[in-house]
Amino acid sequence: MIVITPKPPYYAVIFSTLRTDIDEGYIETAHRMETLAQKQKGYLRIESVRNEFGITVSYWKSLEAIQRWKNNIEHTLARKKGKELWYKKYQLRICKVEYDYGFEK
Amino acid sequence: MIVITPKPPYYAVIFSTLRTDIDEGYIETAHRMETLAQKQKGYLRIESVRNEFGITVSYWKSLEAIQRWKNNIEHTLARKKGKELWYKKYQLRICKVEYDYGFEK
Numbered sequence: 001m002i003v004i005t006p007k008p009p010y011y012a013v014i015f016s017t018l019r020t021d022i023d024e025g026y027i028e029t030a031h032r033m034e035t036l037a038q039k040q041k042g043y044l045r046i047e048s049v050r051n052e053f054g055i056t057v058s059y060w061k062s063l064e065a066i067q068r069w070k071n072n073i074e075h076t077l078a079r080k081k082g083k084e085l086w087y088k089k090y091q092l093r094i095c096k097v098e099y100d101y102g103f104e105k
Numbered sequence: 106m107i108v109i110t111p112k113p114p115y116y117a118v119i120f121s122t123l124r125t126d127i128d129e130g131y132i133e134t135a136h137r138m139e140t141l142a143q144k145q146k147g148y149l150r151i152e153s154v155r156n157e158f159g160i161t162v163s164y165w166k167s168l169e170a171i172q173r174w175k176n177n178i179e180h181t182l183a184r185k186k187g188k189e190l191w192y193k194k195y196q197l198r199i200c201k202v203e204y205d206y207g208f209e210k
Contacts, residue, residue, distance in 0.1 A: 001158065002121045002196050012119065012200055014162055016107045016152050020210075047121050047160060053106065055152060055160040057119055063203075089209045091107050095117055095200035098168075104194045105125075 003045035005059050008100055010044060011066055014093040017054040022085045029078050029086075040069050059097070066094060108150035110164050113205055115149060116171055119198040122159040127190045134183050134191075145174050164202070171199060 019026075037043050037058060042065025048056040060066045069075060082090075124131075142148050142163060147170025153161040165171045174180060187195075 002123055002194055004196075005198075008198075012117075012198065014117065014119065014202075016162070018107055047158075049154040049156060049158050049160045051154060051156065053152075053154050055154045055162065057121070057160065083208060087208065087210075089107055089207075091109075091207045092205060093110075093113075093117065093202045094204040095202045097119075097198045097200045100196065100198040102194075102196045103188060103192065105188075105192075 001047055003047055003059070004102075005044050005097070005100065008097045010097050011060045011063060012095045012097050013058045013060065013066060014091075014095065015054075015056045015058070016091045016093075017050075017056070017087055018089040019052060019054070020086055020088050024085070025081070026086045029081065033075060033078055036072070036074060037069060040072070041065060042068070063094070106152055108152055108164070109207075110149050110202070110205065113202045115202050116165045116168060117200045117202050118163045118165065118171060119196075119200065120159075120161045120163070121196045121198075122155075122161070122192055123194040124157060124159065125191055125193050129190070130186070131191045134186065138180060138183055141177070141179060142174060145177070146170060147173070168199070 042061040044059035046058045139151060147166040149164035151163045
């Protein structure tokens with residue numbers, strides 16, 4: 001999904017992943033984390049494309065909002081399970097969005 | 106693919122796309138643009154996941170490198186064809202990567 005975000009500056013968390021072949025609990029937890037993230041103060045939107053590799057980008061109003069989400073207890077437990085079970089490898093990048101531009105037919 | 110990038114700060118271009126059903130020339134041009142981008146000064150790496158939606162993130166040393174790539178003539182022509190043929194909708198975001206973190210089993 002392509003989402004509309006407010007005028008920059010705002011923040012993006014780029015989460016690039018390579019999955020293991022363990023599916024147990026993965027989809028449920030991914031959906032639960034999306035639902036939970038939406039309830040956080042400062043959350044904007046999320047974009048995600050997945051096959052074996054995945055890129056999920058979540059957008060936030062501020063670095064403080066990202067930090068609070070990182071410290072959320074349920075999210076912390078989900079990240080722990082992610083390392084144990086679902087991900088072979090990932091890279092996470094926290095960025096300040098400075099410019100954006102959209103096109104639609 | 107998950108790529109390794111240098112220590113922040115560096116820059117990311119997040120390109121979120123929704124394709125049309127026109128495939129003619131798309132894959133060839135996407136590959137050509139990756140090859141051409143790799144030859145640009147200040148280019149770092151690229152990550153891409155595509156199905157109907159796509160997220161491609163290219164990483165660059167500086168905003169100037171991104172601007173030069175935007176002004177590249179062959180890239181400009183490819184973007185024009187992208188709007189005419191291959192994309193229903195896209196969103197492009199230019200970001201400064203401030204922190205990153207990796208995990209590998």
